[in-house]
Amino acid sequence: MKILVVDDDPDLLSLVCFALTQSGFVVVKATDVPSALQVFAAESPDLAILDINLPGGSGFDICTAIRRQSRIPVMMLTARGEEEDLVRALDLGADDYLTKPFSPRTLLARARALLRRAGLETGGSMTVGALRLDLEAHLLHVGEAPPVKLTKLESRLLQILIANAGNVVGTERLLTHVWGHRGSGDRQLLKQLVHRLRQKIEEDPAAPQVLQTAAGAGYRLEEKG
Amino acid sequence: MKILVVDDDPDLLSLVCFALTQSGFVVVKATDVPSALQVFAAESPDLAILDINLPGGSGFDICTAIRRQSRIPVMMLTARGEEEDLVRALDLGADDYLTKPFSPRTLLARARALLRRAGLETGGSMTVGALRLDLEAHLLHVGEAPPVKLTKLESRLLQILIANAGNVVGTERLLTHVWGHRGSGDRQLLKQLVHRLRQKIEEDPAAPQVLQTAAGAGYRLEEKG
């Protein structure tokens, strides 16, 4: 599930992206109107979250452009008290709006509701490169090949790795995400899980191409197509 | 198709009821929490539309009560800016929300979408491959053979499986769909129900061809004819 987030405030943008990524969404971002349109065309997101005040135009322009070619749900971010803005947003075809400031929890809930309403809710499936992880079925599709069956823990591990594809995810974060606050500090658990997962998804488990080790830090999922 | 509407504002209530009635729905109403629960029990509506602010309690209480015994779609009405409210509503198992003020047209569209999603707007039967499930009569037709009688729970289970034929449906989703928010987490119920259903519909219940297990995840209905 891919979400386009457009905002020119770097703090807000990274907060929003972090929250969405943590929840297993793939996020693509932009900070101005032209690049937003370009990213939209290139990435075909399933949902767009647009700030209204942007350099070089407004979120309305993006919304209009999106609506010309797509019916994906659009959520607008408005400053408090800008009633006319939100009326205009809804007129332009936006599906929901959020008044700043808002909590990440609220954002998540609304985003999910929008996707559900649009019938796009997958129960969760995430993609990176040629990998597609189905969180509900615990299946990993690799290109056209028959899907690989994963266990619960394996798919949780892949979930956070895919959500952070291309970046190293620290050992502690992995432990917490997969096992919760138990097992915190137990590297052995992670060692074994990584080992078992590699047996399933790596061509040559002894020379990992996908699930790579970041010595002394954690692991990283290679994000090439 | 029967819809329960709960709101203490008589103007809004009559507006909503008028719109729904015009569209061919049967509407039952209530203006406070106790009578809402009573009406719910007496009328078994297919959809509930609940205001949050009510005399004698809140829409949350109704939602919780409904979810304890049913999984019908619930739509909550929130005042603008009550972000926390709607997060809580969705947490409690509400399926959608609408921010006041809203247009009757929007309400209709959302209500229809919810009913469609719940598979309730089919006046009759669902089909996949050689299977045809009659939701009214709780009968399952397999090809030309004489129909199999199903119990209420069995047909609910088949309903969601058929609606997602070919895809794995997660254990939690099955539990929620069949038993409502109760029974959540009780895998044994599902085990037994699947077992009993297989006895009825599988050629060789020990080697299921139709209702297949997705280990560690859920079950899947084979969708070929």
Place this chain on the structure above:
DNA sequence: AGCGGATGTTACCGAAATGTCACCGCCGGG
């Protein structure tokens, strides 16, 4: 009340998932 089917509970088995332990090899710092 009494009946019969539907549903919920408990228990057991074998298989798969997960956790634990022991040992290997690598590498950098005394």
Place this chain on the structure above:
DNA sequence: CCCGGCGGTGACATTTCGGTAACATCCGCT
């Protein structure tokens, strides 16, 4: 050069999970 930490690996123990059966309850109906 040896030591100790770290990651990888395999073997084995423990736990969880799904299938099954037997039995207990519940529920609607006469």
